[in-house]
Amino acid sequence: MKIWITGASGMLGQDLAAQLKQVGMECIGTDMGVNITDRVAVADFLDGNSVDFVVNCAAYTAVDKAESEEDKALAVNAIGPETLALETAARGIGIIHISTDYVLNGTGPAPLTEGAPLDPQNAYGRTKAKGEIRVLMINPRHWILRTAWLYGIHGNNFIKTMLRLMAEKEKLKVVNDQWGSPTWTVDLAQAIISIVKTNDHPGTYHFSDEGCITWHTFACEIQKQAIGLGLLTREIPIEPVSSDEYPTPAKRPLWSVMDKGLIRQTFSLQVPSWKDSLSAYLALEVATRA
Numbered sequence: 466m467k468i469w470i471t472g473a474s475g476m477l478g479q480d481l482a483a484q485l486k487q488v489g490m491e492c493i494g495t496d497m498g499v500n501i502t503d504r505v506a507v508a509d510f511l512d513g514n515s516v517d518f519v520v521n522c523a524a525y526t527a528v529d530k531a532e533s534e535e536d537k538a539l540a541v542n543a544i545g546p547e548t549l550a551l552e553t554a555a556r557g558i559g560i561i562h563i564s565t566d567y568v569l570n571g572t573g574p575a576p577l578t579e580g581a582p583l584d585p586q587n588a589y590g591r592t593k594a595k596g597e598i599r600v601l602m603i604n605p606r607h608w609i610l611r612t613a614w615l616y617g618i619h620g621n622n623f624i625k626t627m628l629r630l631m632a633e634k635e636k637l638k639v640v641n642d643q644w645g646s647p648t649w650t651v652d653l654a655q656a657i658i659s660i661v662k663t664n665d666h667p668g669t670y671h672f673s674d675e676g677c678i679t680w681h682t683f684a685c686e687i688q689k690q691a692i693g694l695g696l697l698t699r700e701i702p703i704e705p706v707s708s709d710e711y712p713t714p715a716k717r718p719l720w721s722v723m724d725k726g727l728i729r730q731t732f733s734l735q736v737p738s739w740k741d742s743l744s745a746y747l748a749l750e751v752a753t754r755a
Protein backbone atom coordinates (compact mmCIF):
# COMPACT_ATOMS: atom_id res chain seq x y z
CA MET A 466 0.00 0.00 0.00
CA LYS A 467 1.50 3.35 -1.06
CA ILE A 468 0.02 6.63 0.13
CA TRP A 469 0.33 10.06 -1.48
CA ILE A 470 0.08 12.88 1.09
CA THR A 471 -0.76 16.29 -0.36
CA GLY A 472 -0.04 19.32 1.83
CA ALA A 473 2.77 17.22 3.31
CA SER A 474 4.62 20.24 4.77
CA GLY A 475 1.56 21.24 6.81
CA MET A 476 0.76 20.48 10.45
CA LEU A 477 -1.20 17.28 9.78
CA GLY A 478 0.78 16.22 6.71
CA GLN A 479 4.08 16.03 8.62
CA ASP A 480 2.67 13.98 11.50
CA LEU A 481 0.81 11.70 9.11
CA ALA A 482 4.02 10.95 7.19
CA ALA A 483 5.82 10.13 10.46
CA GLN A 484 3.00 7.85 11.67
CA LEU A 485 2.80 6.02 8.34
CA LYS A 486 6.54 5.38 8.46
CA GLN A 487 6.22 4.07 12.02
CA VAL A 488 3.72 1.42 10.91
CA GLY A 489 5.85 0.56 7.89
CA MET A 490 3.55 2.01 5.23
CA GLU A 491 5.14 3.55 2.20
CA CYS A 492 4.24 7.17 1.55
CA ILE A 493 5.22 10.01 -0.69
CA GLY A 494 4.56 13.62 0.26
CA THR A 495 4.19 16.73 -1.85
CA ASP A 496 3.25 20.28 -0.99
CA MET A 497 3.25 23.29 -3.34
CA GLY A 498 5.56 21.27 -5.63
CA VAL A 499 2.38 19.59 -6.88
CA ASN A 500 -0.27 22.29 -6.85
CA ILE A 501 -3.52 20.38 -6.31
CA THR A 502 -5.48 22.94 -8.34
CA ASP A 503 -3.36 22.14 -11.42
CA ARG A 504 -4.95 19.18 -13.20
CA VAL A 505 -1.93 18.50 -15.42
CA ALA A 506 0.43 18.51 -12.44
CA VAL A 507 -1.84 16.13 -10.51
CA ALA A 508 -2.24 13.80 -13.51
CA ASP A 509 1.51 13.81 -14.19
CA PHE A 510 2.24 12.98 -10.57
CA LEU A 511 -0.21 10.08 -10.54
CA ASP A 512 1.15 8.78 -13.86
CA GLY A 513 4.68 8.89 -12.50
CA ASN A 514 3.94 7.39 -9.09
CA SER A 515 1.99 4.26 -8.46
CA VAL A 516 -0.12 5.06 -5.37
CA ASP A 517 -3.13 3.30 -3.79
CA PHE A 518 -4.52 6.23 -1.79
CA VAL A 519 -4.25 9.99 -1.69
CA VAL A 520 -4.72 11.69 1.66
CA ASN A 521 -5.53 15.30 0.93
CA CYS A 522 -4.05 17.38 3.76
CA ALA A 523 -3.55 20.40 1.48
CA ALA A 524 -5.83 23.28 2.29
CA TYR A 525 -6.23 27.01 2.62
CA THR A 526 -6.56 27.21 6.41
CA ALA A 527 -6.40 30.97 7.18
CA VAL A 528 -9.97 31.11 8.50
CA ASP A 529 -10.16 34.90 9.05
CA LYS A 530 -8.26 35.82 5.86
CA ALA A 531 -10.67 33.66 3.85
CA GLU A 532 -13.39 36.26 4.54
CA SER A 533 -11.57 38.72 2.27
CA GLU A 534 -10.09 36.20 -0.21
CA GLU A 535 -12.77 33.58 -0.63
CA ASP A 536 -11.75 32.97 -4.27
CA LYS A 537 -8.24 31.95 -3.19
CA ALA A 538 -9.66 29.68 -0.47
CA LEU A 539 -12.15 28.23 -2.95
CA ALA A 540 -9.36 27.30 -5.37
CA VAL A 541 -7.44 25.26 -2.78
CA ASN A 542 -10.40 23.95 -0.76
CA ALA A 543 -12.81 23.11 -3.60
CA ILE A 544 -11.07 23.11 -7.01
CA GLY A 545 -8.08 21.26 -5.50
CA PRO A 546 -10.15 18.39 -4.04
CA GLU A 547 -12.20 18.27 -7.26
CA THR A 548 -9.00 17.90 -9.30
CA LEU A 549 -7.71 15.17 -7.01
CA ALA A 550 -11.08 13.40 -7.10
CA LEU A 551 -11.24 13.49 -10.91
CA GLU A 552 -7.73 12.14 -11.41
CA THR A 553 -7.93 9.50 -8.67
CA ALA A 554 -11.39 8.32 -9.83
CA ALA A 555 -10.05 7.88 -13.36
CA ARG A 556 -7.41 5.52 -11.97
CA GLY A 557 -9.48 3.71 -9.34
CA ILE A 558 -7.47 5.27 -6.48
CA GLY A 559 -9.08 6.02 -3.11
CA ILE A 560 -9.16 9.54 -1.68
CA ILE A 561 -9.21 10.46 1.99
CA HIS A 562 -10.15 14.12 2.14
CA ILE A 563 -9.71 16.07 5.37
CA SER A 564 -12.50 18.48 6.20
CA THR A 565 -13.87 20.43 9.13
CA ASP A 566 -16.84 20.88 11.44
CA TYR A 567 -17.03 24.45 10.00
CA VAL A 568 -19.10 22.97 7.13
CA LEU A 569 -21.91 22.63 9.72
CA ASN A 570 -23.71 25.38 11.61
CA GLY A 571 -22.34 24.42 15.02
CA THR A 572 -25.64 24.20 16.86
CA GLY A 573 -25.65 22.17 20.09
CA PRO A 574 -26.27 20.66 22.48
CA ALA A 575 -26.03 17.20 20.85
CA PRO A 576 -22.72 16.08 19.29
CA LEU A 577 -22.68 16.84 15.55
CA THR A 578 -23.45 13.79 13.40
CA GLU A 579 -22.40 13.10 9.82
CA GLY A 580 -26.03 13.42 8.71
CA ALA A 581 -26.36 17.07 9.80
CA PRO A 582 -27.05 19.34 6.81
CA LEU A 583 -24.18 21.38 5.38
CA ASP A 584 -24.68 24.91 6.69
CA PRO A 585 -21.34 26.74 6.88
CA GLN A 586 -21.29 30.05 8.77
CA ASN A 587 -18.11 31.56 7.28
CA ALA A 588 -16.17 31.76 4.01
CA TYR A 589 -13.65 29.04 4.92
CA GLY A 590 -16.52 26.69 5.82
CA ARG A 591 -18.29 27.45 2.53
CA THR A 592 -15.19 26.56 0.52
CA LYS A 593 -14.60 23.36 2.51
CA ALA A 594 -18.26 22.34 2.06
CA LYS A 595 -17.92 22.77 -1.71
CA GLY A 596 -14.76 20.62 -1.63
CA GLU A 597 -16.59 17.83 0.21
CA ILE A 598 -19.46 17.82 -2.28
CA ARG A 599 -17.12 17.61 -5.27
CA VAL A 600 -15.11 14.74 -3.78
CA LEU A 601 -18.15 12.67 -2.87
CA MET A 602 -19.84 13.25 -6.25
CA ILE A 603 -16.77 12.42 -8.35
CA ASN A 604 -14.91 9.54 -6.69
CA PRO A 605 -16.98 6.70 -5.21
CA ARG A 606 -13.87 5.56 -3.29
CA HIS A 607 -13.95 8.59 -0.97
CA TRP A 608 -13.54 8.95 2.77
CA ILE A 609 -14.33 12.48 3.96
CA LEU A 610 -12.90 12.95 7.40
CA ARG A 611 -14.12 16.00 9.32
CA THR A 612 -12.13 17.13 12.31
CA ALA A 613 -11.97 20.12 14.66
CA TRP A 614 -9.67 22.04 17.03
CA LEU A 615 -6.57 20.41 15.51
CA TYR A 616 -3.10 20.90 16.99
CA GLY A 617 0.27 19.41 16.14
CA ILE A 618 3.93 19.95 16.88
CA HIS A 619 4.65 21.17 13.33
CA GLY A 620 2.17 24.04 13.28
CA ASN A 621 1.23 27.23 15.03
CA ASN A 622 -1.43 26.02 17.37
CA PHE A 623 -3.47 27.08 20.41
CA ILE A 624 -1.17 25.26 22.87
CA LYS A 625 1.96 27.01 21.60
CA THR A 626 0.18 30.36 21.71
CA MET A 627 -0.99 29.72 25.29
CA LEU A 628 2.49 28.63 26.44
CA ARG A 629 3.99 31.80 24.98
CA LEU A 630 1.34 34.13 26.44
CA MET A 631 1.42 32.39 29.83
CA ALA A 632 5.18 32.95 29.99
CA GLU A 633 4.92 36.61 28.91
CA LYS A 634 1.77 37.96 30.59
CA GLU A 635 0.54 38.47 34.14
CA LYS A 636 -3.03 37.34 33.33
CA LEU A 637 -5.02 36.03 30.37
CA LYS A 638 -8.60 36.13 29.07
CA VAL A 639 -9.80 33.03 27.21
CA VAL A 640 -13.13 32.36 25.52
CA ASN A 641 -15.46 30.19 27.55
CA ASP A 642 -18.55 29.85 25.33
CA GLN A 643 -17.14 27.84 22.40
CA TRP A 644 -17.30 24.10 22.98
CA GLY A 645 -15.27 21.41 21.24
CA SER A 646 -12.73 18.61 21.54
CA PRO A 647 -9.04 19.40 21.04
CA THR A 648 -7.59 16.92 18.55
CA TRP A 649 -3.94 15.91 18.26
CA THR A 650 -2.72 15.43 14.68
CA VAL A 651 -1.08 12.15 15.74
CA ASP A 652 -4.50 10.76 16.79
CA LEU A 653 -6.08 11.91 13.52
CA ALA A 654 -3.19 10.26 11.66
CA GLN A 655 -3.97 6.98 13.46
CA ALA A 656 -7.60 7.25 12.34
CA ILE A 657 -6.45 7.81 8.75
CA ILE A 658 -4.20 4.74 8.98
CA SER A 659 -7.14 2.63 10.20
CA ILE A 660 -9.17 3.73 7.18
CA VAL A 661 -6.31 2.92 4.80
CA LYS A 662 -5.82 -0.52 6.37
CA THR A 663 -9.56 -1.30 6.23
CA ASN A 664 -9.84 0.05 2.67
CA ASP A 665 -13.61 -0.26 2.84
CA HIS A 666 -16.76 1.60 3.93
CA PRO A 667 -16.35 4.85 1.98
CA GLY A 668 -18.38 7.77 3.33
CA THR A 669 -18.26 10.80 5.57
CA TYR A 670 -16.89 10.47 9.11
CA HIS A 671 -16.27 12.67 12.13
CA PHE A 672 -13.09 12.40 14.16
CA SER A 673 -11.81 14.39 17.11
CA ASP A 674 -10.31 13.41 20.44
CA GLU A 675 -12.76 12.46 23.18
CA GLY A 676 -14.25 15.09 25.49
CA CYS A 677 -16.31 18.26 25.44
CA ILE A 678 -14.67 21.41 26.79
CA THR A 679 -14.27 25.14 26.17
CA TRP A 680 -11.08 26.95 25.11
CA HIS A 681 -10.91 28.29 28.67
CA THR A 682 -10.90 24.77 30.18
CA PHE A 683 -8.26 23.78 27.63
CA ALA A 684 -6.08 26.78 28.56
CA CYS A 685 -6.34 25.99 32.30
CA GLU A 686 -5.30 22.36 31.73
CA ILE A 687 -2.43 23.42 29.45
CA GLN A 688 -1.15 25.71 32.23
CA LYS A 689 -1.53 23.00 34.89
CA GLN A 690 0.27 20.32 32.91
CA ALA A 691 2.94 22.72 31.61
CA ILE A 692 3.82 23.78 35.16
CA GLY A 693 4.06 20.09 36.14
CA LEU A 694 6.47 19.48 33.27
CA GLY A 695 8.56 22.58 33.92
CA LEU A 696 7.50 24.25 30.66
CA LEU A 697 6.12 27.14 32.76
CA THR A 698 7.49 28.38 36.05
CA ARG A 699 4.47 30.15 37.55
CA GLU A 700 0.69 30.18 37.49
CA ILE A 701 -1.24 33.20 36.17
CA PRO A 702 -4.99 33.91 36.42
CA ILE A 703 -7.01 32.88 33.35
CA GLU A 704 -10.30 34.76 33.12
CA PRO A 705 -13.22 33.15 31.24
CA VAL A 706 -14.79 35.55 28.71
CA SER A 707 -17.45 35.36 26.00
CA SER A 708 -16.76 35.31 22.24
CA ASP A 709 -18.37 38.78 22.00
CA GLU A 710 -15.29 40.17 23.70
CA TYR A 711 -13.09 38.77 20.90
CA PRO A 712 -14.72 39.67 17.58
CA THR A 713 -12.97 38.04 14.60
CA PRO A 714 -13.55 38.58 10.85
CA ALA A 715 -14.88 35.00 10.53
CA LYS A 716 -17.75 33.86 12.71
CA ARG A 717 -16.77 30.76 14.77
CA PRO A 718 -19.30 28.07 15.66
CA LEU A 719 -20.09 27.91 19.38
CA TRP A 720 -20.48 24.14 19.16
CA SER A 721 -17.78 21.98 17.51
CA VAL A 722 -18.38 18.77 19.46
CA MET A 723 -18.57 15.86 17.05
CA ASP A 724 -20.19 12.45 17.38
CA LYS A 725 -17.50 9.82 16.77
CA GLY A 726 -19.78 6.79 17.00
CA LEU A 727 -19.71 6.01 13.30
CA ILE A 728 -15.95 6.07 12.80
CA ARG A 729 -15.40 4.21 16.08
CA GLN A 730 -17.70 1.37 15.11
CA THR A 731 -16.82 1.17 11.41
CA PHE A 732 -13.05 1.08 11.84
CA SER A 733 -12.82 -0.34 15.40
CA LEU A 734 -11.09 2.83 16.56
CA GLN A 735 -10.07 3.70 20.10
CA VAL A 736 -10.47 7.47 20.45
CA PRO A 737 -8.03 8.96 23.00
CA SER A 738 -9.20 11.54 25.53
CA TRP A 739 -8.16 15.15 24.87
CA LYS A 740 -6.39 15.27 28.26
CA ASP A 741 -4.23 12.18 27.60
CA SER A 742 -3.30 13.48 24.17
CA LEU A 743 -2.45 16.89 25.59
CA SER A 744 -0.04 15.14 28.01
CA ALA A 745 1.60 13.23 25.16
CA TYR A 746 1.86 16.40 23.09
CA LEU A 747 3.40 18.43 25.93
CA ALA A 748 5.96 15.67 26.56
CA LEU A 749 6.95 16.15 22.93
CA GLU A 750 7.23 19.93 23.48
CA VAL A 751 9.60 19.19 26.39
CA ALA A 752 11.67 16.83 24.24
CA THR A 753 11.78 19.31 21.35
CA ARG A 754 12.99 22.12 23.61
CA ALA A 755 15.63 20.01 25.38
Ligand SMILES: NC(=O)c1ccc[n+]([C@@H]2O[C@H](COP(=O)([O-])OP(=O)(O)OC[C@H]3O[C@@H](n4cnc5c(N)ncnc54)[C@H](OP(=O)(O)O)[C@@H]3O)[C@@H](O)[C@H]2O)c1
Pocket residue numbers: 471472473474475476477478495496497498499500501502521522523524525526541545563564565566593612613614615616620
Ligand atom coordinates in the same frame (compact mmCIF):
# COMPACT_ATOMS: atom_id res chain seq x y z
N1 LIG B 1 -5.92 23.39 11.86
C1 LIG B 1 -7.14 23.14 12.35
O1 LIG B 1 -7.50 23.54 13.48
C2 LIG B 1 -8.12 22.34 11.53
C3 LIG B 1 -9.40 22.08 12.05
C4 LIG B 1 -10.30 21.33 11.30
C5 LIG B 1 -9.92 20.85 10.06
N2 LIG B 1 -8.70 21.13 9.55
C6 LIG B 1 -8.34 20.59 8.23
O2 LIG B 1 -7.26 19.71 8.40
C7 LIG B 1 -6.46 19.68 7.21
C8 LIG B 1 -5.00 19.89 7.57
O3 LIG B 1 -4.88 21.14 8.22
P1 LIG B 1 -3.47 21.71 8.70
O4 LIG B 1 -3.74 22.54 9.90
O5 LIG B 1 -2.45 20.63 8.73
O6 LIG B 1 -3.16 22.71 7.49
P2 LIG B 1 -1.81 23.50 7.18
O7 LIG B 1 -0.82 23.34 8.28
O8 LIG B 1 -2.23 24.87 6.77
O9 LIG B 1 -1.24 22.69 5.93
C9 LIG B 1 -1.80 22.78 4.66
C10 LIG B 1 -0.68 22.59 3.66
O10 LIG B 1 -1.25 22.63 2.34
C11 LIG B 1 -0.37 23.41 1.51
N3 LIG B 1 -1.09 23.91 0.35
C12 LIG B 1 -1.84 25.04 0.28
N4 LIG B 1 -2.30 25.19 -0.99
C13 LIG B 1 -1.85 24.14 -1.70
C14 LIG B 1 -1.99 23.75 -3.07
N5 LIG B 1 -2.71 24.48 -3.94
N6 LIG B 1 -1.39 22.62 -3.49
C15 LIG B 1 -0.64 21.88 -2.62
N7 LIG B 1 -0.47 22.19 -1.32
C16 LIG B 1 -1.07 23.32 -0.87
C17 LIG B 1 0.07 24.51 2.45
O11 LIG B 1 1.19 25.19 1.94
P3 LIG B 1 1.39 26.74 2.35
O12 LIG B 1 1.60 26.73 3.84
O13 LIG B 1 2.58 27.14 1.56
O14 LIG B 1 0.12 27.45 1.97
C18 LIG B 1 0.37 23.73 3.72
O15 LIG B 1 1.66 23.18 3.72
C19 LIG B 1 -7.07 20.75 6.30
O16 LIG B 1 -7.93 20.14 5.38
C20 LIG B 1 -7.87 21.62 7.23
O17 LIG B 1 -8.95 22.25 6.56
C21 LIG B 1 -7.78 21.85 10.27
